[in-house]
Amino acid sequence: MTSLLERAAGPILDDADLSLMLTIRAFELKLLDLFGEGRLNGTTHTCLGQEYVPVALEPLLGPADHVFSNHRGHGHYLARFRDPHGLLAEIMGREGAVCHGVGGSQHIRRERYLSTGVQGESLPVAAGVALRLRRAEPGALACVYIGDGTFGEGAVYEALNLIALWRLPVMVVVEHNGIAQSTPTTAHMAGTIAGRAAAFGIAHERVEGFDLPAIRRRLAPPVARVREGVPLVVEFATHRLGPHSKGDDTRSAQAVQEARDADWLERCRAVRPEHVGRLEREAREHVDAVAEEVAARPPSRWVRA
Numbered sequence: 001m002t003s004l005l006e007r008a009a010g011p012i013l014d015d016a017d018l019s020l021m022l023t024i025r026a027f028e029l030k031l032l033d034l035f036g037e038g039r040l041n042g043t044t045h046t047c048l049g050q051e052y053v054p055v056a057l058e059p060l061l062g063p064a065d066h067v068f069s070n071h072r073g074h075g076h077y078l079a080r081f082r083d084p085h086g087l088l089a090e091i092m093g094r095e096g097a098v099c100h101g102v103g104g105s106q107h108i109r110r111e112r113y114l115s116t117g118v119q120g121e122s123l124p125v126a127a128g129v130a131l132r133l134r135r136a137e138p139g140a141l142a143c144v145y146i147g148d149g150t151f152g153e154g155a156v157y158e159a160l161n162l163i164a165l166w167r168l169p170v171m172v173v174v175e176h177n178g179i180a181q182s183t184p185t186t187a188h189m190a191g192t193i194a195g196r197a198a199a200f201g202i203a204h205e206r207v208e209g210f211d212l213p214a215i216r217r218r219l220a221p222p223v224a225r226v227r228e229g230v231p232l233v234v235e236f237a238t239h240r241l242g243p244h245s246k247g248d249d250t251r252s253a254q255a256v257q258e259a260r261d262a263d264w265l266e267r268c269r270a271v272r273p274e275h276v277g278r279l280e281r282e283a284r285e286h287v288d289a290v291a292e293e294v295a296a297r298p299p300s301r302w303v304r305a
Contacts, residue, residue: 013268015279017055017212020082022283024051024075025265027084030287031074031091031105039295040092044105047075049241050175052210052264054079057143057173057234059216060223064140066129068122069115071106072175076145080113084290094297101300120146120153123172127159130168134229141169141226148176148185151196164200167229172202174233177240197233206235210264239263 013021028046035044054076061067061080069076077087086098090108093101098110106117116122126142133140150156163170174193178185197204205222207215219234226232239259260266268276 012271013210013212017052018268018276019279019283020055020079021051021264022279023084023286024055024078026280026283026287027078027088027290028074030088030291034092034291042091042104044074044091045072047072047175049239049259049263050177050236051075052212053173053175053236053238054145056210056212056215057219060219061143062140064112064137066112066114066126066133066140066142068126068142068144069108069113070119070122070145070147070150071115071117072147073106073108073115073145077108077110077113077115081110084287085294086110088290088294089297089300092294093300093303094294095300096294096297097300100302102302120150120155122146123159123163124155126170127162127168130163130170131166133169134166139227141171141223143171143173145173145175148174148178148189148193151189151193160197160200160202163231164202168231169226169229170231171223171226172231172233174235175238176235177238193233193235202231202233204233204235206237208237210267 025048028048028051031040031044031046034040050072058079067076067080074087078084081087083098086096087108089095090097090099090101090103091105093104097103098108103109106115108115114122114125122144123146126144130142133142146156160172162168163172176185176193194204194206203222203225205219207218209215222230222232222234239262241256241259241263265276
């Protein structure tokens, strides 16, 4: 049984889930370090604070399902494939990269996984894929990750219209972190995400907190209905700890501190500091070793060309 402190601070997470979340956290922090050292080119958008979202959903997805990610998608990829070597090699342009080093941080294609840095454009693609799944692979679904800021894109509404009209097996996962680049949600969105889903007759679930077993139990029935042609919007009320990209954070110190106070990792540390600390060290050591090994590889021949 858990103590009152444990119940108040947050759920006790399974070690496998927690280790994966900590690996994603360590990976993102390592990217920021590498950028600071001038060892990476291009840009990157970390998912610091949102690591638990794809980890919570991954057991609900099967190998036949398609996952569509976005510009802030490293966690989505790592939860799906557990492949920090291939992803870091892609970002660094080294041999063994997922897409030969030409996709970089935002544009990844692997098996039934696709990410894009173009806001909202994954939804129309997912709708087309879901139409094909409904006809040729009944029971499979398309899972699309977007942010609250993406609701400013017209392609989102065109896709939602077709998804609802044709009853396509699509689950739209909204990582609602309260800010679109540097604009608070309150300044760019009228109404609510639930209201926008309702306008198309699409079911909506809002998830707060990071109790992964509870999230899975709650979402398992509606996800099963998605597979039968009942689309779903799942809105995660989450937090973005880091800047939009690498150093472009215009939030007040108070807003950043509030996000940190709500961070899943801080709450896990409060419950089991020694245990979580050990898993943190293991995750950092693992990612450090990955970075050292990948950095020693020669550049991808596609990048050299």
